[in-house]
Amino acid sequence: MIPAAFDYYRPETMDDVIAILQEHGDDARVMAGGHSLIPMMKLRMADVPHLIDLQAIDGLSDITIEGNRITLGAMVTQHDLIAHDGLTAAAPILQETALQIADPQVRYMGTVGGNVANGDPGNDMPGLMQCLDATINLIGPDGARSVAARDYYESAYMTAREDDEVLVSVSFDTPSGGHAYEKQKRKIGDYATAAAAVQIANSGGIVASASIAMTNLSDVPVWSDDAAKALIGTSCDADAVKAAVAAMLGDIDPSEDNRGPVAFKRHVAGVILTRAITRAWSRTTSRA
Amino acid sequence: MNDMTPDREERSANLKGMGCSRKRVEDARFTQGKGNYVDDIKLPGMLHGDFVRSPYAHAKVVSVNKEAALALPGVVAVLTAEDLAPLNLHWMPTLAGDKQMVLADGKVLFQGQEVAFVVASDRYIAADAVELVEVEYEELPVITDPFESLKSDVVLRPDLDGQTEGAHGPRKHHNHIFTWEQGDEAGTNQVLDNAEVVAEETMYYHRTHPCPLETCGSVASMDKVNGKLTLWGTFQAPHVVRTVASLLSGIEEHNIRVVSPDIGGGFGNKVGVYPGYVCSIVASIVTGVPVKWVEDRMENLMSTAFARDYHMTGKISATKEGKITGLHCHVTADHGGFDACADPTKFPAGFMNICTGSYDIPVAYLAVDGVYTNKAPGGVSYRCSFRVTEAVYFIERMIEVLAIELDMDAAELRRINFIKKEQFPYTAALGWEYDSGDYHTAWDKALKTVDYDGLRKEQAERVEAFKRGETRKLMGIGLTFFTEIVGAGPVKNCDILGMGMFDSCEIRIHPTGSAIARLGTISQGQGHATTFAQILASEIGISADSITIEEGDTDTAPYGLGTYGSRSTPVAGAATAMAGRKIRAKAQMIAAYLLEVHDDDVEFDIDRFVVKGAPEKFKTMKEIAYAAYNQAIPGIEPGLEAVSYYDPPNMTYPFGAYVCVMDIDVDTGVPEIRRFYALDDCGTRINPMIIEGQIHGGLTEALAVALGQEIAYDDIGNVKTGTLMDFFLPTAWEVPNYETDYTVTPSPHHPIGAKGVGESPHVGGVPCFSNAVQDAFRAFGLRHTNMPHDHWRIWQTANKLGLHE
């Protein structure tokens, strides 16, 4: 577990970051918290001759809540999400999710940007961002652009981001209604066997809107529009939940690993989603 | 003299002797990062070694091209089997009477096997050079299943071709290693054939790994001027390593110094001799400078000694009332590519023949077949005495299965079959003589404390609620009563490579009344520096705080067989007490001289010798120590020192009663441990706090093994669990709150009655956690399902029983 040799850069401006990225192409990579990248380098599964540390770039660590819009800077850590009271009040699903990522040590280092950019199907933030219909804001040699989280993931470790682009922030509207992030894992510090992010809005006992995304059940996060549609307009009764689960099962495509065979994962995905919907819904009614 | 006057009480407390929860003297340095581990050793000019390892589980090594690696600046050497062959070090003997390749000699037998050893000026360069060594392999058919291996035409070990006799008798097949038989086969079969009730079960105790936090490593330094080799390493048995190193290298033993510095956990993983040790020595001899080798986590999990991997088939017979009449056990033992088990020489399956457990079973038979496969070698005793975890798991599962067969309560079935207090010393059907025990008392105490009857009632209600669809959680009550066999062992039947398994202690009392004691054992976290000082404090009347305990340096410590199998307290602890008694005997003569009375007229009293009947006339041990060095005493040599080599007359047999209560989510397979109660009887208790710590640690490793920790291979021999992402190491989060309890049944043959405790909780814990999972499904028809009980396997059990719709 000794990485190959690499050059280390710690630029202070985004322009410098992009210049280095342009110069070295896919031989260069940015590093945020390093808690996904460094293990990959140590295992020599990632070869990064030019490593660009983002820690010295200003302005990437802000959490801003402006009116209905929430923006998380790329270098906001998972710990920051947990500790931010305003954020927790506005979008409690972020804290609930972050608390289920890794352990406190990892969360002090791991960032929102790194988690979203990494493209590992096991990461929890991508599914969450799809559930929230977040926008991923990038900057590159040609300036800034935004991509919807729901369009961002192409396959494992492949995303819409170009090699010379940097993720600067994610933003999304303040979610309404009840929320739940439900995750089954084998132990602390493990990625999900199955996880579900759910937001539901309740209007007079009827589901007004819903959004559902699943994690680690395909090579990309799975935002299941059909599952959400199965709930909308219902009273979120057992049959509706069953229909949502059935729709979700049509969208996921888990593969066998040490966490278990496909049949198990599909079963657990259903259980986890059922629980997430139930909890999210109970939170709407308790608020109403 | 025996009344505890306040003065005597205070003097006794000042000693911090046996029975006191003295804080661990080691912890100051460990908790402040001031330990000194192998990787902390840095010597001038030191080079670093790293291995090229096989990606294949079975392949011919066609060629090794070192050129590109040697061309990398900083690379000093690349060693292959060819380079070691002239020194006859390309193979080495194993502790089990087999031999093992140090570096691949024409073929590889498991994924991760050592193929070449790169030596470079820097650890990073060594790692880069490993990638530059070009090895050409030709893949061979892979066998990962021992049953298949015994049927296969593929010869895994051509080096043994035609060898029909192995280290432990005849070999039945070219991939067979040994058959080990114990007990009365004909007698057992006869009882089974005529029994009123017979329960049969096949179970697999999966392969796992001790996974100490510190991986294995060594630093070798050959001083060519004075001909001395110094070897620092992660050795649970430093003296044995010295002897082996001498035999292998031809360097005379007095010219080899082996040092085990601080060791970050061993659990059996650091008993054997690894290619890395040999290669660091050879590289230092070749280069003339010190060479360090420290493996990483993946290397540790993939190539150093695994544990378990026993396929066990049992038959147990009983009367209709549940009195057990006979036990039959067959094991197919997967040893991997080489037989590198770490057992006493005469015991190729360790003490598996303790598998009659805590029960009075009149007749029994055990046969173990060792088999080669394309998996890593090992077979060490992971936090247990030799194969005792396997034996206890086997019998405790057989008891549960028999209870199902008899439709009887498993606690009651145990109770009516326990060896009774008055039967000790008890000779078991497979030969061992249990020294002491009081099982009924321990069992009754355990069941009463947990309100066993109440738990069963609650469980029955839960089953009904589950059937009515009111809950999706089942409740399991795990029971285990275990008897261990530790403290190997009597020299008459226990040796390692011919070295009898005695142990030793040497004590020097300093003139001012403090002392140093050195032992042949080596702590890996057990707290020897704390507890052995306590034994000595009680024996010689010098405060434990004034006694230094030193282990691990073969130049200074007396010869011993090391620390594993809970042998330190039973053997070296006994040696410590015996050496202390020699000190005391001489001190008595000195005291008598100083007090001007006859030797017999003084008696020992806590920290002094007093004149019998005149307690105001005394000499403290401090005064006696001073006198030993500063005045001429007629007929007595100056100084106050003693050494004892202790050959135990028997093993010790700690026991315990464990209960685990678990709630299992049938839909997700997630188990939740509601309660874990552990009653341990380790005889005399030296330091209750350390005992408690040992029990917590052992139980946690038991939880790991029972609920998920495994070394799994795919069909072509790839290790699927090579990192801590997949290899389960529980954290504080996964671990329940343990309730500990005890009874005290001293060992009658041990000088202080102590039995050893470091491994009991693991031995008893694994079946207890497993039984809890399995018990949860008993009401739905489950007889047995194999560990590890991770989420998906528990889910699968529920699924097979039709509990999902």
Ligand SMILES: Cc1cc2nc3c(=O)[nH]c(=O)nc-3n(C[C@H](O)[C@H](O)[C@H](O)COP(=O)(O)OP(=O)(O)OC[C@H]3O[C@@H](n4cnc5c(N)ncnc54)[C@H](O)[C@@H]3O)c2cc1C
């Ligand atoms: C023991 C352990 C357990 C973990 N458990 C979980 C878990 O349960 N759930 C989970 O979601 N994660 C888990 N993680 C991962 C953790 O959350 C990581 O920190 C996170 O995935 C990556 O964030 P990072 O800041 O460390 O990114 P880095 O490791 O620095 O980078 C990750 C990748 O993203 C790229 N990247 C980083 N920042 C940017 C940017 N601003 N723009 C463009 N590309 C960028 C890097 O080039 C790299 O390819 C775990 C990690 C560990 C070590």
